Amino acid sequence: MSYENLAGRTAVVTGAASGIGEAVAVTLAAQGARVALLARRAERVQAVAEKILADGGQALAVGADVTDDASVTAAVARIHEAYGAVDLVVNNAGVMLSTPIDAARTDEWQRMIDTNVTGVLRITGAFAGDLTAAAAEGRAADLVNVSSVAAHLTGFPGFAVYGATKAAVTHLSALLRAEFGPLGVRVTNIEPGVTQTELAAHLDAGAQELVDGLVEASGALAAEDLADVVAYVTGLPRHVNLRQIMVLPTGQV
Numbered sequence: 001m002s003y004e005n006l007a008g009r010t011a012v013v014t015g016a017a018s019g020i021g022e023a024v025a026v027t028l029a030a031q032g033a034r035v036a037l038l039a040r041r042a043e044r045v046q047a048v049a050e051k052i053l054a055d056g057g058q059a060l061a062v063g064a065d066v067t068d069d070a071s072v073t074a075a076v077a078r079i080h081e082a083y084g085a086v087d088l089v090v091n092n093a094g095v096m097l098s099t100p101i102d103a104a105r106t107d108e109w110q111r112m113i114d115t116n117v118t119g120v121l122r123i124t125g126a127f128a129g130d131l132t133a134a135a136a137e138g139r140a141a142d143l144v145n146v147s148s149v150a151a152h153l154t155g156f157p158g159f160a161v162y163g164a165t166k167a168a169v170t171h172l173s174a175l176l177r178a179e180f181g182p183l184g185v186r187v188t189n190i191e192p193g194v195t196q197t198e199l200a201a202h203l204d205a206g207a208q209e210l211v212d213g214l215v216e217a218s219g220a221l222a223a224e225d226l227a228d229v230v231a232y233v234t235g236l237p238r239h240v241n242l243r244q245i246m247v248l249p250t251g252q253v
């Protein structure tokens with residue numbers, strides 16, 4: 001198999017302030033892509049961008065909230081001004097909150113839906129024109145969505161809404177191929193298993209204990225493991241689409 005060179009690609013990675021998004025941004029930049037890093041904590045994305053620049057890569061830090069129309073519009077304008085059109089979009093920003101249904105935390109349900117589902121749609125819509133234009137020019141164009149194995153798991157009380165948002169991302173990725181595929185834009189859905197990041201830090205103590213137990217029982221992936229997968233799928237020849245990938249720690253069953 002031959003591999004396309006990621007050098008010369010222009011990528012946007014959401015949720016690049018930490019965890020998987022940070023690792024994806026660092027890895028794509030190390031492969032020669034220029035990378036726009038999005039997250040709400042501007043100082044955190046700035047620090048990651050500076051690390052990439054210090055290593056000789058190209059990076060642009062953009063403080064942005066994927067749940068906010070105006071914030072995304074401003075971010076897109078900033079990226080276009082600095083880099084022009086992009087050809088690789090990684091929808092990675094996400095939040096996981098544990099909300100038993102009888103607690104009726106509509107605020108937390110809404111936050112997960114707004115970030116994990118509507119945020120993905122908002123970013124995808126904002127860059128759809130860039131992706132289809134790149135493909136029309138005969139260049140590789142990628143939409144990568146970071147879903148979760150939680151889209152399929154049924155044994156975790158309190159995680160129904162999170163799992164439902166990730167099921168939506170998985171299904172959306174499959175359906176979007178009908179629009180993007182014929183235009184030459186690849187859509188890849190990645191479903192990580194347990195990965196060592198800050199994601200569980202927003203959980204209450206009980207739910208955090210459950211996640212800790214899972215890590216102890218099955219081990220965990222490193223964020224860099226997922227970054228390697230993203231680099232692999234986006235570096236394949238442009239007619240090859242690994243459309244659905246579940247990546248688990250070997251011990252997670």
Ligand SMILES: NC(=O)c1ccc[n+]([C@@H]2O[C@H](COP(=O)([O-])OP(=O)(O)OC[C@H]3O[C@@H](n4cnc5c(N)ncnc54)[C@H](OP(=O)(O)O)[C@@H]3O)[C@@H](O)[C@H]2O)c1
Nearest residue numbers: 015017018019020040041065066093094148195197198199
């Ligand atoms: N860790 C796991 O075990 C695991 C497993 C399966 C799937 N995933 C998925 O992997 C993705 C990355 O999560 P992670 O594990 O790397 O956790 P993480 O370290 O908490 O990263 C989440 C990132 O999303 C950003 N973010 C959250 N809300 C945002 C918003 N409204 N606008 C823009 N950025 C936002 C955060 O930065 P700011 O707070 O600065 O905005 C952060 O950079 C998520 O979609 C998650 O569901 C993780």
